[in-house]
Amino acid sequence: MRPTRFALPAAFLLATAVHAHAGDTRYVDLVNRAHDSVTSLSVAPAGSDAFEDVPLEPLKGGGDSATVSVDAEGCRYDFRFHFSNGRTMVYENVDVCRYGKMYIRPLPTGDGEHPYVVR
Numbered sequence: 001m002r003p004t005r006f007a008l009p010a011a012f013l014l015a016t017a018v019h020a021h022a023g024d025t026r027y028v029d030l031v032n033r034a035h036d037s038v039t040s041l042s043v044a045p046a047g048s049d050a051f052e053d054v055p056l057e058p059l060k061g062g063g064d065s066a067t068v069s070v071d072a073e074g075c076r077y078d079f080r081f082h083f084s085n086g087r088t089m090v091y092e093n094v095d096v097c098r099y100g101k102m103y104i105r106p107l108p109t110g111d112g113e114h115p116y117v118v119r
Helices: 002-022
Strands: 024-032 038-045 052-054 065-072 076-083 088-095 101-104 116-118
Touching: 024 038, 052 065, 088 101
Parallel strands: 024 101, 088 116
Antiparallel strands: 024 065, 038 052, 038 076, 076 088
């Protein structure tokens, strides 16, 4: 009877730990060093193009910051930022497990028709 009393709670704890690890949440601090405000953010697993919107209040240009959460199944994600001037910037293959802070750089001059990609 004793082994059963020990085995059941141990199995429950193991199942709980596996479930908790399967959907870890990572937090990333964003600092907007661009001149324009960031109006929205979408995140996708790296290289997947399956972007999902992340709740974010507009980040004013020039140093405004915020912390966002990413429900992480893995560590590498693509971040797509939309700016108040209509332009888009994509940061590819960001390791959210290793880096907890992202500095959004100023947009280079360009046509604005295509997203600017940071690799």
